[in-house]
Amino acid sequence: MTQINVRVDGASYSDDVEPRTLLVHYLREQLGKVGTVVGCDTSNCGACTVHLDGEAVKSCTVFAVQADGSEVTTIEGISSNGTLHPMQKAFHEMHGLQCGFCTPGMIMASIDLVNDNPDPSEDEVREGIEGNLCRCTGYQNIVRAVQQAAGEMNGRPAAADTLGAQS
């Protein structure tokens, strides 16, 4: 066992973990942060994406010990006082989800994408989230959601008549 100290969604934790414990398993099973899900176990799908010191990582490819001393943010830590993060709001408004399983990772990867690129084109969004798989929506509305959120996150409110989920 190895002791790690991490901050997750604003709270500090000090825990003993096996060196082989994956960050996603630490989050889910030791901290109860079950909002972050395991989709494939093989680092293909990106459903387990969280932020590690502000950067999107697939938490099934990171050992918990690698997060020692770091700040982790999950899907459960991005809204505050009942106010959704613009990315969460956009996924709802643009119908960017169906079953919702990929959504936590999709939203966390998209926030990182927009942090790096405040005004991504459709192609840039598609390339930016290529590590995240969705089996339901076909990505159209996910791309629209990311672009809408990018606007809101960077003070560019979208014209109402240009919006609307295509379903």
Added chain:
Amino acid sequence: MTLLEEPAAATPEKEIGKARRRKEDARLITGRTTWTDNMVLPGMLHLAFVRSPVAHGKITNIDVSVAQQAPGVIAVLTGRDVADEQGSLPCAWPVTPDMVNPGHPSIAVDEVNHVGEAVAVIVARSKTAAQDAVELVDVDYDLLPVVLDMEEAVKAEADLCHDHTESNTSYHFVFDAGDAGTGADTEQAFADAEVVVSRRFVQQRLIPAFMEPRSVVVQPQGTTTRSGPRPRSRTSCG
């Protein structure tokens, strides 16, 4: 039931052409939904599967003795252990009355027919104990011919995917409107056409496979098995 009030007379709002906001999103976009893997019951046991690394082979021996002794392992079951009671996954929609169903046991008994087919299951007190024990099961296979190409597979001389069937053809699905009785003679239509265009189309196998597959948490009670307090089984999506 008695209708006590007349329906409201107001003209209903037009629905067609209007985007609708979903009502179920709040928990899904904030990480607060209940997936099967979130559910924990007191004393819950976990399963892990030993899977075939070969596409086609006879199982000649399975040695589970080391796995059975591994820490946290409650039981190791092979297909042979449950052969008489496991049955076969039924086909919900036989496409034709004479469709050949080669059988789909939960755990392979004598033969594996695809890579990843389950050949044994570990029951253990934790996920990690179950997964560790998977690596301790020793399975011997006699390799059999592998059939990879659909057009080769349906030829008379093709190797069989399933040794107990007579061919690799499961059924004939008639698309010709004349033959199916749903339209006129297709051959005649081609014969009468001014221009005939021939193209070859290949379509992938279509499998709706949402990311959380069908899954369930079960709580055995007494001699019967009942679903847990909040069983979750996703059966359709996408």
